[in-house]
Each structure stands twice: as C-alpha cells, then as structure tokens.
Amino acid sequence: MNFARSLAASVVALCTLANAKTWNIDDYGATGDAETLNTTAIQNAIDAANKAGGGTVIIDDGVYVSGTILLKDNVTLHVDESAVLLGSENPADYWTIDTFVDATGQERGKCLIGSVDAKNVGISGSGLIDGRGSSFKRNVIAKTMEKLGIDKSKLQELAANRPFLLRFVRSEGIELKDINLRQPAAWTCHFYQCDQIDVDGISIYSHAHKNNDGIDLDSSTNARIQNCDIDAGDDAICIKATSPLPTHTVYVANCRLKSDWGTIKFGTESMGDFRDITIENCTIWDTKGGGIKLLSVDGANISNINIRNISMENVDMPLFIRLGERRRTYRDAPQQPVGSIDNVNITNITAVTRSLDESRVSPPAGVFITGTPNHKIGKVSLKNIDITLPGGGTEEHSELYPAEDEKRYPEFSFFEVLPAYGLYARHIQGLETKNMSFTTNSPDARPETLVNGK
Numbered sequence: 484m485n486f487a488r489s490l491a492a493s494v495v496a497l498c499t500l501a502n503a504k505t506w507n508i509d510d511y512g513a514t515g516d517a518e519t520l521n522t523t524a525i526q527n528a529i530d531a532a533n534k535a536g537g538g539t540v541i542i543d544d545g546v547y548v549s550g551t552i553l554l555k556d557n558v559t560l561h562v563d564e565s566a567v568l569l570g571s572e573n574p575a576d577y578w579t580i581d582t583f584v585d586a587t588g589q590e591r592g593k594c595l596i597g598s599v600d601a602k603n604v605g606i607s608g609s610g611l612i613d614g615r616g617s618s619f620k621r622n623v624i625a626k627t628m629e630k631l632g633i634d635k636s637k638l639q640e641l642a643a644n645r646p647f648l649l650r651f652v653r654s655e656g657i658e659l660k661d662i663n664l665r666q667p668a669a670w671t672c673h674f675y676q677c678d679q680i681d682v683d684g685i686s687i688y689s690h691a692h693k694n695n696d697g698i699d700l701d702s703s704t705n706a707r708i709q710n711c712d713i714d715a716g717d718d719a720i721c722i723k724a725t726s727p728l729p730t731h732t733v734y735v736a737n738c739r740l741k742s743d744w745g746t747i748k749f750g751t752e753s754m755g756d757f758r759d760i761t762i763e764n765c766t767i768w769d770t771k772g773g774g775i776k777l778l779s780v781d782g783a784n785i786s787n788i789n790i791r792n793i794s795m796e797n798v799d800m801p802l803f804i805r806l807g808e809r810r811r812t813y814r815d816a817p818q819q820p821v822g823s824i825d826n827v828n829i830t831n832i833t834a835v836t837r838s839l840d841e842s843r844v845s846p847p848a849g850v851f852i853t854g855t856p857n858h859k860i861g862k863v864s865l866k867n868i869d870i871t872l873p874g875g876g877t878e879e880h881s882e883l884y885p886a887e888d889e890k891r892y893p894e895f896s897f898f899e900v901l902p903a904y905g906l907y908a909r910h911i912q913g914l915e916t917k918n919m920s921f922t923t924n925s926p927d928a929r930p931e932t933l934v935n936g937k
Contacts, residue, residue, distance in 0.1 A: 785825070
C-alpha cells in the first residue's frame with residue numbers, strides 16, 4: 484500500500500516535471516561570461532515564454548550581464564543559486580518606464596528588471612541579482628563613456644535617472660521568492676500602483692549609491708512582505724504614494740531590518756492615503772535615521788495602522804510621527820489638502836538608542852509626535868513601550884521649543900534637541916499611553932514626558 488502510494492506520487496511528480504514550461508536563456512544565445520551583454524537573449528526568452536502562455540525563464544551556471552529587461556504576463560524569472568545576473572555598467576543599456584520625479588527632485592524610472600501592466604509575474608531562486616550601483620557615480624560614468632566612445636556632452640543625461648534594480652508598474656499578481664538583491668544605483672524594489680504582491684524570504688543589501696531604499700510600496704495594495712533580511716543605505720521598507728491613489732491592505736512580518744536613514748517609514752511622498760497596514764514581529768538594528776516613521780506631509784490620511792512586537796537595537800529616534808503641510812505634488816496630479824493621522828496603534832516596542840556620540844541629535848529622545856497648530860493629530864495609542872537612552876539632557880534643553888516647520892521636509896533631526904527625553908508630543912488630540920518606560924544610562928535634566936505643553 485505504501486509502495487503503491489509512493490509510486491503514484493513519483494508518477495505525478497514526473498508528469499508535472501514533463502509538463503513544466505521552462506525556457507533557458509542559454510538557448511536564446513545568452514553567455515554567462517560576466518562580459519557579454521545578454522539583454523536581447525534574456526528578453527527573447529521572456530517573450531517566448533509569454534507567447535506560449537507563460538512559464539519559467541531560467542538563468543543558471545554563469546554570470547550574465549544585462550540592461551533593462553521586462554517581465555511579461557505569466558512569466559517568472561528564476562535565478563538559480565549557480566547564477567548571477569549583473570546590471571550593465573553602461574547607463575545607455577537602460578531605459579525608462581513610467582518616468583516620475585521623486586520628493587528629492589530627481590527623475591526616476593529606469594530599472595534593470597521591470598514590468599508594466601503585467602499580470603502574474605515573479606522572480607524566484609536563491610541566486611544573485613546585482614545592479615553594480617557604484618558604476619553610476621558621476622566620475623565612474625565619465626570613465627565608462629570615454630572607454631566606450633560615448634559623446635561627453637551626454638554625461639549629465641546618463642548620470643541622471645539612476646536605475647532601480649526591480650520596478651513593477653501597474654502590475655498585479657507579483658511574487659518575489661528567496662532571491663538575493665544587491666547594490667542598485669537607486670531604489671532596490673519599487674512597486675507602483677500594483678496589486679496582489681507577495682514578497683517572501685528575499686535578502687537585500689543596498690549601499691552602492693544614494694537613495695538606496697530596500698522595498699517601496701507606492702500607491703499599491705494587498706501586499707505581504709515576510710521573512711526578509713534588508714540592509715539599506717536609505718529606507719528599508721517604505722510605504723509611500725507618488726500619486727493620489729492609496730497604499731492599503733499591507734502586512735509586514737518577521738523581517739530583519741537595518742538602515743542608514745529609516746527602517747520602517749511611511750512617506751515622505753504621501754499624496755495618497757495609507758490605511759489598513761499591519762507590521763509585526765520585526766527586528767530593527769544599527770539604524771542611523773529613525774526606527775519607525777509615520778509621515779503625512781503631502782495630503783495622506785493615515786489610518787488603521789497596527790505596529791506591534793518590534794525590537795530595536797542601536798537606533799536613532801525609535802518612533803517619529805509627523806503631520807505636516809508640505810503638500811508636494813507628483814506626476815502632474817492636483818495638490819491635495821493637508822492630510823490626517825488617526826487610529827494608529829503601536830504596541831510592544833523595545834528599543835535601545837544609539838550613544839550620545841553616535842546620535843544625529845544629541846542628546847536624543849525616544850518618541851516625537853507632532854502635528855501643526857492648525858492640523859492636529861487624532862488618536863495614537865502607545866502601549867508597552869520600553870526605551871533605553873543615553874541621557875545627557877540639561878536644564879537649558881528642557882526650555883527649548885522646536886520650530887514648527889510645517890512645510891519643511893519632515894525629518895526628526897531638523898527639529899534638533901527636544902525638551903523631553905522620553906516622549907515629546909504636541910498638536911495631538913487623542914494620545915493614549917499605557918506601560919511606557921524610559922530608562923537613561925546617565926542623568927537627564929529634561930522631563931521624561933511632555934504632551935501639549937504639560
């Protein structure tokens with residue numbers, strides 16, 4: 484009986500294998516010698532798989548160089564553990580999909596791997612995709628242009644719009660599984676106006692250039708991000724909206740996150756609403772620019788946010804919530820009214836901040852919440868919060884009143900030293916706190932908490 488079941492299972496497995504639709508890029512002329520440009524070969528394999536109704540395009544046994552390639556309906560790109568996909572060092576090998584200008588004023592849109600208006604696409608495998616982002620520093624591009632005989636007058640054009648590693652635009656049914664993503668020239672993984680996103684078990688290391696975000700969910704919906712390891716030069720996981728459409732129904736869990744700017748961030752691009760988002764069971768470590776940031780400055784209504792069971796070690800500003808009035812626009816959309824922040828629940832947070840000499844603001848504070856005089860924050864609930872700080876505040880610090888800066892870029896360090904070391908909150912109507920503990924390693928003359936001047 485057991486033998487019969489085993490035989491039947493083997494037959495099913497063999498039949499499944501026989502019916503599997505796979506396309507190997509080598510069969511389309513690709514060469515994994517770390518030098519040959521394989522853009523056309525890889526794209527031809529993807530197009531063939533798409534034309535046949537879908538399947539898996541395989542990259543294995545080699546180091547393959549490519550410029551921009553686009554995934555098509557029902558196609559998964561599988562990078563085997565024996566393979567590396569390298570971004571071309573020539574900026575002319577990339578092209579733009581859905582150009583936009585981000586909050587820093589930079590033109591964006593180029594990518595190594597992308598999709599536009601596609602359904603059921605993915606990237607899998609335990610291999611490596613490396614964008615070689617340091618190749619896009621201005622001085623390196625100039626040398627590349629000289630080597631390739633490219634007109635020097637095009638330097639500014641080619642140095643701008645640095646390519647993302649992965650970029651999905653208006654696509655649905657996207658799966659990223661187990662892949663290792665390395666060193667893009669800009670953001671690592673950008674989802675714009677996408678739906679049904681599943682990211683599981685991927686790793687990101689992104690420190691090759693500026694603006695090296697990890698994962699950006701931009702006006703996108705129904706996303707799950709789980710079991711990921713992200714070490715980013717900029718934001719690790721960022722919820723944003725560069726259009727008036729919302730980002731909503733997002734679940735993030737069991738991720739290990741590090742950043743040189745902010746690990747879990749909402750904004751700053753925030754035209755559309757952020758709602759129905761849960762982030763839980765994550766570890767944040769060695770972060771220089773903020774552990775958790777909720778920022779509505781371009782019109783976003785932030786609501787129904789649940790963040791729980793987060794541990795932080797060696798971080799600047801564990802929690803920063805800002806409602807502002809910048810009202811920047813993107814993609815020629817009309818300017819939005821000032822947004823709101825309401826029904827935010829943050830529970831079970833433990834954090835140890837950076838030392839005095841490592842902090843961007845010294846002495847630091849644990850929690851900073853601020854609306855504006857004319858636009859107050861609604862309900863924010865903080866429960867079971869335990870933060871350890873270095874101390875070092877003086878009596879003079881306790882007399883400070885940070886500038887309002889309603890229209891400025893919303894960064895906690897711009898407000899400088901706060902007049903409380905634990906929790907400082909102002910322009911908020913519904914703050915609820917329970918079991919909050921702030922410990923200092925040395926004396927701090929500032930009050931522990933200060934809420935709306937009290």
